[in-house]
Amino acid sequence: DQQVKQNSPSLSVQEGRISILNCDYTNSMFDYFLWYKKYPAEGPTFLISISSIKDKNEDGRFTVFLNKSAKHLSLHIVPSQPGDSAVYFCAASATYDKVIFGPGTSLSVIP
Amino acid sequence: DGGITQSPKYLFRKEGQNVTLSCEQNLNHDAMYWYRQDPGQGLRLIYYSQIVNDFQKGDIAEGYSVSREKKESFPLTVTSAQKNPTAFYLCASSNGRESREQFFGPGTRLTVL
Numbered sequence: 001d002q003q004v005k006q007n008s009p010s011l012s013v014q015e016g017r018i019s020i021l022n023c024d025y026t027n028s029m030f031d032y033f034l035w036y037k038k039y040p041a042e043g044p045t046f047l048i049s050i051s052s053i054k055d056k057n058e059d060g061r062f063t064v065f066l067n068k069s070a071k072h073l074s075l076h077i078v079p080s081q082p083g084d085s086a087v088y089f090c091a092a093s094a095t096y097d098k099v100i101f102g103p104g105t106s107l108s109v110i111p
Numbered sequence: 112d113g114g115i116t117q118s119p120k121y122l123f124r125k126e127g128q129n130v131t132l133s134c135e136q137n138l139n140h141d142a143m144y145w146y147r148q149d150p151g152q153g154l155r156l157i158y159y160s161q162i163v164n165d166f167q168k169g170d171i172a173e174g175y176s177v178s179r180e181k182k183e184s185f186p187l188t189v190t191s192a193q194k195n196p197t198a199f200y201l202c203a204s205s206n207g208r209e210s211r212e213q214f215f216g217p218g219t220r221l222t223v224l
Contacts, residue, residue, distance in 0.1 A: 009151070032211050043115075043201050043215030044154070089153060093211045097142060097161055101153040 003027045004092050004102035012108045019077040021105050023090030026071065030092040034099065035064060035075045038087045047088075048075070080109045113138050115216035117202050122221045124196075132187045132219045134202030140214070141207040143185035147171065148199045148218075157200075160185055161207055189221065196223045 005024045013019045023033075031052040036044035050057040050064045050073070057064050063076045077084055090102040115136045124130045136143065142161050146154040156169030160179040174193025179185055185204075189196045199220050203213040 004153070034212065036215075041199075041218065041220065043117075043203075043217050045215070046212050049212060096208045096211060097159065098156065099211060099213060101146075101155075103151065103153040 001026070002103070003030075004090055004100050006088075006090055006102040006105045008105050009103070010106040010108070012110060013080045015082060015109055015111050016079045019075075019080045019084065019107055019109070021075040021077075021088050021090070021107065023073045023075075023102055024071060025073075025092050027092070027094060027100075028071070029094040030100075032093040033064070033066060033073050034091040034093070035062075036089040036091060036101075037084075038089060038104070044089060077107075080107075082109050082111050085109045115202060115204055115214055117200075117216035117219050119219060120217065122219055124221070124223050126223055127191045129188055129190050130196075130221065132189065132200055132202075132221070134185045134187065134216060135183055136185075136202075136204045136214075136216075137183060138204055138214060139182070140204035141182070142205045143179065144203040144205075144213060145169075145175070145177065145185070145187045146201045146203065148201060154201060157187065196221060 034049040035047040038044040048059050048062045066073045087104045089104045091099045093099045118133045144159040145157040158177040160166035176188045201218045202216040205213045
């Protein structure tokens, strides 16, 4: 049973536009959420995180929104750049020692 | 330069052979993790360790073994009991109780022929 879901396997966006990547979770005990970016044949790199006590966190072009009642979070990238083309993993944590990853969304930013 | 190293980048083995994947970190992190990634799937947790000489099974531990004799090292052995060993293996570390952010190594692509 997938606790972290990313229902869009892929997404294409024009350069300069906004990219919105969505993530849903089922476990109400999750209290910390992370987004990672991964290029092919490389390890994921941490992008941005949010605690359940917040509903928004910004870092430059990246903003994560959390809707606890809907058990939904989203990552906004504005403006999108070709270098943003990668697989994005949503992850969630209920305890300090484990993180559950979603299946990923492949983002293509078209020049 | 602090980070996580995994070696080798690519590994080929014959079916039925055990193989050990290396993971070393110089970040002074207490916690270390092993994940497996298959095409179209997320990262699935194999084993993790919060402290030296202690480790726990993750969601897909069958056919794998680990050791944590030193804080810096967390090698993963893929045994012949693992039915589908061909995959991309990722090692990660974190500060444990201080932070849930995990730092990843570059990965090892294991192909069993």
